[in-house]
Every structure is written in C-alpha cells, then in structure tokens.
Amino acid sequence: MRAPASLIVGYGHRFTWELRLAQGALVLLGGGLAARGVRRFPESIWIVPAVTILIRIALDPVSYGYYYDPALVALLLGGSQLMSHPRVLAGRIAARFPALAVEYRRSPTPSKAA
DSSP, X not given: OOOTTHHHHOTTOOOOHHHHHHHHHHHHHHHHHHXXXXXXXXXXXXXXXXXXXXXXXXXXXXXXXXXXXXXHHHHHHHHHHHHHSHHHHHHHHHHHOGGGOOOOOOOOOOOOOO
8 A cells, every 4th residue: 555645755765854854844733733723622632633643644655554543543532422422512613613504403392282
C-alpha cells in the first residue's frame, strides 16, 4: 500500500530531514487548527488526536498498517460517546455552526381532553 505522501514526493524518493521538519510543521499546524475549531466541545479530547494522527499518516512517505491503530482507537472511543448522546452533540454543532443546522420538528403530541 502506497502512502499518500508518495504521490507528492514520488515513490521511492528520499525523504530528507528537511521534509520531516516540514511534515512536523504541517501536522502541528493541522492539529492546532483542529484544536482551535473544536476547543469548546468536550469531544475535542478525541477529535484533536484523531485529526492530528490522520494528518501525520497522510503526510508520511511510508505506510504501515499499525500507523492507523491510534487513530482508530480515538475514533472508536469518540464514536461510542457520540452514539450515547447524539442529540446533545447535534445541538452543540448547530449552535456553533449555524450553516450546518438541520431543522428538527417533533411530531405533534395528542392533547389530553379533560
């Protein structure tokens, strides 16, 4: 399996220390932007590490299957948290990003005749 970064630098191309420094800077920038974007969400505790790891994987010149394990663990823990309280998260996302809000209407409840 070829790494995504091999599409940029070429397959089998030397990945020098300067490229590693650039990779680290881009991963740091991406992780920082992710942290800034979700800083008020409790889910940021797993979103930021998952995004940072996935950016690092995308920029790495080699690809090994075990690189994905930490990201999968973070996404699994976060996904289980989301499945336990989906409406709470949907409300917070709608409040933070109004353009993504979907109108939710409850079906009318029958009134009790007294």
